[in-house]
Amino acid sequence: MASQEIQEMLGVSRTRAYQITNSKSFPDPVAVLSVGRIWQTEDVERWIKAHRPDLQDSEG
Known part of the structure; x- marks a missing residue:
């Protein structure tokens, strides 16, 4: 999965996706x-x- 896909999954900007994927918890x-x-x-x-x-997803 590429960062573009993560950005879309999270519904965030490219900058925010970068911040998230660089966090220690990610x-x-x-x-x-x-x-x-x-x-x-x-x-x-x-x-x-x-x-x-x-x-x-609510697939359960």
Whole structure:
């Protein structure tokens, strides 16, 4: 998952997404490519569940 996708999932600006993904609580990226950092989808979803529960899907 790229930072653009995280930005869209969180519904925040690019600047805010950068701040969030650089916070100590956010998971470390699994890769750093020339196009940017890449995270495991599961790690990001787990972080959202813990830190932004209002954004979770209601699939249950």
